[in-house]
Amino acid sequence: MKKIFIIGGGIAALEAAKSARSTQRDALIVLISAENFLPYSRPMLTKQLMGKVTAQDLAVESAAWYDEKDIVVLTGRTVTAIDPVGKTLVAGGTPFHWDSLILATGASCFVPPIPGADGANVVSVRTFDDVARVREIAKAAKNAAVIGGGVLGLEAASSLAEAGLSVTVLEHGDQLMKRQIDAQAAQHLESAMAGKGVKLLKNADSARIDASGVTLVDGTRIPAELVIVSAGVRANIRLAKDAGIAAERHITVDDHMRTNLPDVYAAGDCASMGVSYALWTEAADMGRIAGINAAGGDAAYQALPRPLIFHGFGTALFAFGDAGRQANIAYEIGEMPGARYYSAGGKLVGAVLTGDIRRMEEVTNLILQA
Known part of the structure; x- marks a missing residue:
């Protein structure tokens, strides 16, 4: 056997x-x-x-x-x-x-070498034990900071805000999910976050973490009895x-x-x-x-493009393909309410849907078939 x-x-x-x-x-x-x-x-x-x-x-x-x-x-x-x-x-x-x-x-989880990142109030979520730890810390917390504005960090921020915590997201870059979505989709997310009372600080680099919050490199102080690190x-x-x-x-x-x-x-x-x-x-x-x-069979893996899908802050977002990220390409952009389609050379290469993303399967197929 x-x-x-x-x-x-x-x-x-x-x-x-x-x-x-x-x-x-x-x-x-x-x-x-x-x-x-x-x-x-x-x-x-x-x-x-x-x-x-x-x-x-x-x-x-x-x-x-x-x-x-x-x-x-x-x-x-x-x-x-x-x-x-x-x-x-x-x-x-x-x-x-x-x-x-x-x-x-x-x-x-990658945890940047921030002084205090190993503190008892700091968690990176990868396992269910991490979830249990977050829930326990949150019982006595009023404020939370999330370091990292990617999909997982934003999902965590949305969940924390829904539970009644005052949440601040600290994003290292100048735009949320800049490698995956366009500026308009990022702005949609920012508006949705603000609508739920979640604060966002961009170009925010953490200098240290302690039991009561995060201090940024520029001296800004973020109150947080709970800190989630979501940095890849x-x-x-x-x-x-x-x-x-x-x-x-x-x-x-x-x-x-x-x-x-x-x-x-x-x-x-x-x-x-x-x-x-x-x-x-x-x-x-x-x-x-x-x-x-x-097991003795014969099968080959084929790498496929994968979409970005986000649900949180009372909204949703879908992005697939090249959403205008190449500086050397002259894109043709088609816009509809809650949707932008990116074409290059007469070929559909990417799309972003915000709010209502029910057409994501149809859009994916259109891009793959183009």
Whole structure:
């Protein structure tokens, strides 16, 4: 019986297990997660930051599903070593033998080296334990600061404001999500934030954090008993590198999710064929390909453009393709209420929808077909 071991508890790990089972009906499939929960919908963490949902509520599949598919899940166990020659690993102090190995170790939040960023009132949201910590701190907090104005930071800010906290978002740049959306969409978001009482400071660099707030480089003081840091992620590659698996910023894989070592695959936020956007759908697709190939199948991953979708502050936003970001291109811009379409050379290349985004699937297809 072939033994397929998967290290990780996110969507890449789950999709790898699913596709491995579909490919190999009689293989032993074991998923090992350091978290104490079954794989859950990680993108919902910031959306439901101050809600009452539990990790069980967010579980992608039930415990009964794993039993039905004969997939073994070991939670609360950290893999500390991999021997690619002897094909063994150690998880929670217990050694295991594998025939095929998939690393889906994900990524961790990047925390800038700001003095005080390791304080008890500072949280980066990546796991459900982080959510529980935010909820606990928020019980005694009146003010919150969110460092970072990307999708996850803004979702967190929206949830905190909805819970009644006075929220300030600190954005390093001069525009929200400048690499993904146009200036008009950013202004729409700013107006929506203001409508919910959320303050936004742009070009805001933090000098230090303490128990009562954040001090900016220019001396501005932001009161905050709770500070959320949302400054991107870094791939978890230490385990792979220690095992001799090729990795720089990410574990290096080919289009079959193979690493440089035989029978060792990687997928999700920890892996890359060159560029990684650390997106849920991207991780799921990579995991599916890794699972098929680890189980003896033959499938290739095709990188696809991914949209930006945001819900918060009583509004929504969708962006796909090139929304006028290239300075050397003369765009033709078509505008409708809540929508802008960007064309170049007579070809539709990008679009941004604000407020009502129900046409996002139609718009996506139009751009892909152009």
